Amino acid sequence: MxxxxxxxxxxxxxxxxxxxxxxxxxxxxxxxxxxxxxxxxxxxxxxxxxxxxxxxxxxxxxxxxxxxxxxxxxxxxxxxxxxxxxxxxxxxxxxxxxxxxxxxxxxxxxxxxxxxxxxxxxxxxxxxxxxxxxxxxxxxxxxxxxxxxxxxxxxxxxxxxxxxxxxxxxxxxxxxxxxxxxxxxxxxxxxxxxxxxxxxxxxxxxxxxxxxxxxxxxxxxYGAIPANPDLPERLRTEEPPQTAERRLLFRDARVAQPYVSRSYLAPERDTGAQEQAAALTILSEILGGGTTSYLTEKLQFDRQIATYTGAFYDGTALDDTTFDLVVVPTAGTSLQDAEDALDETLTAFLQEGVDAEQLDRIKLQIRAEQIYARDNADQVASRYGRALAIGLTVSDVQDWPKILEAVSAEDIMQAAAAVFDRRASVTGWLMKEGAAQ
The missing domain is CATH 3.30.830.10 (Metalloenzyme, LuxS/M16 peptidase-like)
Known part of the structure; x- marks a missing residue:
């Protein structure tokens, strides 16, 4: 060929x-x-x-x-x-x-x-x-x-x-x-x-x-190197339906700052079908993307029970990935109170929906970051290589900015309702050794 x-x-x-x-x-x-x-x-x-x-x-x-x-x-x-x-x-x-x-x-x-x-x-x-x-x-x-x-x-x-x-x-x-x-x-x-x-x-x-x-x-x-005729098809073991939320406590004497972490199983970017991943990408920015994010406003500024909050999602994976949340409580706030406040805030967000001005601001920020990224040859090469390595195409990479731009508030809320399923979640407490549960 x-x-x-x-x-x-x-x-x-x-x-x-x-x-x-x-x-x-x-x-x-x-x-x-x-x-x-x-x-x-x-x-x-x-x-x-x-x-x-x-x-x-x-x-x-x-x-x-x-x-x-x-x-x-x-x-x-x-x-x-x-x-x-x-x-x-x-x-x-x-x-x-x-x-x-x-x-x-x-x-x-x-x-x-x-x-x-x-x-x-x-x-x-x-x-x-x-x-x-x-x-x-x-x-x-x-x-x-x-x-x-x-x-x-x-x-x-x-x-x-x-x-x-x-x-x-x-x-x-x-x-x-x-x-x-x-x-x-x-x-x-x-x-x-x-x-x-x-x-x-x-x-x-x-x-x-x-x-x-x-x-x-x-x-x-590279063309002089023969192909491997025995290269196996890339098959992975699949996750069974996750029907029970999991919890863990990790104690270590070296812990200086306890915190709560929650992960949910989440879909990845798929070739020709990146819309849900795009919605989750923007959701992570809305919830935990800096000082103007929803979690920061509610837990750090309004209730003042957290010194740090974060939300993280990266759909660049071959198989199902995770959507992660972190809350670092203030001194005197228990991990249980921090976790309860996180759940109350997520419930409030699902009821209130997306703020239109915040969504516009995040999209503008994403566009600016994409433009600045073109000045870095390392980042440009990495973006294409990473995508092709997980089964996406060059066209998928080129289409990604337009797909992000097209994400609506309704898309984000649908993605949030789907991903925040406690049955497919793990909640962990990082604690100092000897601390009360």
Whole structure:
């Protein structure tokens, strides 16, 4: 199958100049042109994250991310990042539930060098038992620093595990410690061999580039790598109907500030059907998007029982995600009183509905943020790569601003009524050890 350059900017004139094509081996390529500065961002996204790991090997996706900075058939261990740095650039990588991404930001005339090195480690990493032992210690120390040393992180890990009854989103991205300790060379190579192939990858190049130049380089370096004919269909275990609300108390002597957290199972963005996710995105801004939000006004200013309130939703996921609420009570306010006040406020919101002026203000703010985001090549590339990695299309990304703009007050209230189902919720209290319940 030959590839064809398809400019999609005509579909949404207010968006970036984007070109999309697919190499013969199945690798998707997105080019976002921005000629204001002579720099370029290359990102390679693999449709494989922690939720794709085999049972019992939690953390292997993140472990492998670390190992890709070791030696390949052409580069010695550490030489990849050293070369990027020597050419005036910077590089990094990250792992999520649904994808793993590697990126470099360099001068535009260094793009070919970046493609040569990135395509090399797509298939040619050279691991040793010493690499495994050393890097396993590194990720265990990372877990110690980011999770074990943080009561809030441990609390959130337990909340997530309670939210998902049958889905891998309930397993931490970094992994459960006892399983991380057992990760070995075969675990890493099996995950690498199965998922690290061009037909499971997305190349996003943004910045001072031309589509035809990117096409030629992509075909030269990535196009020469054969597709994996054994790439499995991306199937996930599904959540059963959630019919019982869950509660948990997390006590830790290190807790300085107790708080209440509530999560609800919520739908994600789906290709061609992003309207409900758009309504939930704006709902999170209405309820917890800063000092003018509904929760802040009611709980911090009017009743003065909270020092902080928040509402969070990110629909960029392959499967059902969560809508989250947080209330940090003032000194002297119990967690029970804070939770009761949260429930009373949500009930009042569902009765009162959306304030038209606030909705207009939030939409204006979202439009401004989208315009400013175009000045950051990293953010632009990330927006497209993240979307394609979870099954959305370039057109879905381009349509997203218009879908957000079209959200009505009625859409938001319907989404709120659907998502605030206590049977699909988890409520947690983060408490100091020894505190009364």
């Amino acid at each position: 030959a590839f064809v350059l398809v400019p999609v900017s005509a579909f949404a004139s207010d968006n970036e100049a984007v070109t999309y094509f697919t190499l013969e081996n199945g690798m998707d390529v997105v080019v976002v042109e921005d000629h204001r500065a002579p720099v370029v961002q290359q990102m390679v996204w693999y449709r494989a994250g922690s939720a794709d790991e085999p049972k019992g090997s939690s953390g292997v996706a993140h472990f492998l991310e670390h190992l890709l900075f070791k030696a390949t058939d052409k580069l010695e261990s550490g030489e990849f990042s050293a070369t990027v740095s020597a050419n005036g650039g910077r590089d990094n990588a990250f792992t999520s539930y649904d994808f793993t991404a590697y990126h470099q930001r360099v001068a535009a005339d260094r793009l070919e060098l970046m493609m040569e090195m990135e395509s090399d480690r797509m298939k040619n990493i050279r691991l040793t038992p010493e690499n495994i032992e050393t890097e396993r210690d590194v990720i265990l120390e990372e877990r110690n620093q980011r999770t074990e040393n943080s009561p809030g992180a441990l609390f959130n890990e337990q909340l997530k595990a309670a939210q998902y009854l049958n889905h891998r989103y309930g397993t931490p991205i970094i992994g459960w410690k006892h399983e991380m300790e057992q990760l070995d060379l075969q675990d890493a190579l099996s995950f690498y061999g199965l998922y690290y192939s061009p037909n499971n990858a997305i190349l996003v190049v943004s910045g001072d580039v031309r589509p035809d130049e990117v096409k030629a380089l992509a075909e030269k370096y």
